Amino acid sequence: MLDFDALWDYNQPEETEQKFISLLMQAEDSGNIGYLAELLTQIARSQGLQAKCRIAHETLDRAERLLKEDLVVARIRYFLERGRVFNSSSRSMDAIPLFLNAWELGIQSSEDYYAVDAAHMLGIVESTPEKRMEWNLKALDYAEKSPKASHWLGSLYNNIGWAQVENGKLEEALELFKRALEFRKVQGTPNSVFIAKWSVAKVLRLMGQVDESIAIQMELLAETEQTSEPDGYVYEEVAECLLLLNRSEEAQQYFSFCYDRLILDNFLATKDPERIVRIKELAGRSV
Template sequence: MDSPTPNVPDLDALWDYDHPAESERRFREFLRAAPDDGLRAETLTQIARAQGLQRQFEAAHATLDQVELMPIDDRPRVRVRYLLERGRVFNSSRQPDRAVPLFGQACDRALAAQQTALAVDALHMLAIADSNQALAWNLKALALAEASDDPQARCWLASLYNNLGWTYFDRGDYSTALAYFEKALAERAARGEETEIRIARWCIAKTLRRLDRADEALQVQLELLAQINRMGETDGYVDAEIAECLFQLNRPEEARPYFGSAYQKLSQDVWLVENEPARVERLKNLS
């Protein structure tokens, strides 16, 4: 049974992960009205997370240094969030060896305090930072979330199914990956999360292509493209997969403009350029 946390405002409701600067502004506004040190400290942990997402790593550590000096020893939830966010900043700044023990401590403390959702978060971060053990950490997180009666813990299910899908995908086990991506889609659909539904369908289609089912994959990606166009938006990842499907189907001339469009968009993606330069170069070469 998960331990309830009465009368604690839902700080997570202030998050817009796609716009961390705006999220930071909201947290700072909330901070000014926070009634006690515990809530102020917890809010500061989320400000640090927003700073980390903006790649302001020194500022994030400085914010967490403030938390460390505050009286939070009798507030296990705040201590867990402090450990989580310190670990996230280290991991995002390419220091996973410093992040892993912090995530481990966060998980242990969260379990001791019956804060299951935070324990799942810590396990999911261990899977990212300790990539050699990603499968084990993700499966442990999934077991914890599936067994929980805490809605916040169960909210992790779709993300965990997705993460497990990618873990198996990276291992070349595309059939198992597909099964997990389909579970993720079902969870997203049950919650009516339209953006996440599109992402889940994209993952399924990419996996279908790897299973030599490029015709099916192409149909899904074209449906996603039409949907995105109706919204007046663009998506380089969809363009890239359409290109790869056409290329796999021996239609290179049809693929070329999609490769070009994908390169134009994704070459502006800082994370992708830093972490998958060969992928970006392939888009350029085939456009």
């Protein structure tokens, strides 16, 4: 049977969903219930990433009906994806017990990869910064000890880094983002390397090292202009740096570029509307 996990493109969930759906008939005919149940959980994940939460829950209902006690990995993945869909629909309190189930079953069955996945999700959805940090550190400990879970190190360095930013511990955050960058370079995933560089540069700006920060952001901007659409978040950081350097006219131009792109980001507009308003004002657009 085809390794459907190799088909994942998290930046293209709609295309990924269609690839997974194309395997459904073969999976159903195979008689391999565990494979079919796991495939359905990943179809649901791709649907959740498209904000198709109702459909994702229906897909997970179908997977749930297939689950048996001995299908350990399928059960863990079901808990993970049901939790992720709840989290995507702003129901984090419903997600927490599901991630706890995935964590416990993963530890019991030595499925370290999925156990760390669950712990890292708990590090995102828990209700307080202290609980989130506790789970992130627990996940990091397992990931550093288990070769099966080492894939998660980049994400954990990143998540813990942002938690440290939230706590005002910028030097600790910078060190974690640098570790994430080195890990991503070894992994060889260009988009993850890009994000890690951006994170390093942002923290440098927050630490007052503006010249170093803008140099990195301008490198990233050159990359995107050559290979894809320019990134709104890079434009935002360039603009913020220029503002701190008292280059207000240039900053306004970059805030304008930023606004044109981030206004299309529904997630940001919903999560942080005040940020969009600020960008719009600094861009000199009518409010």
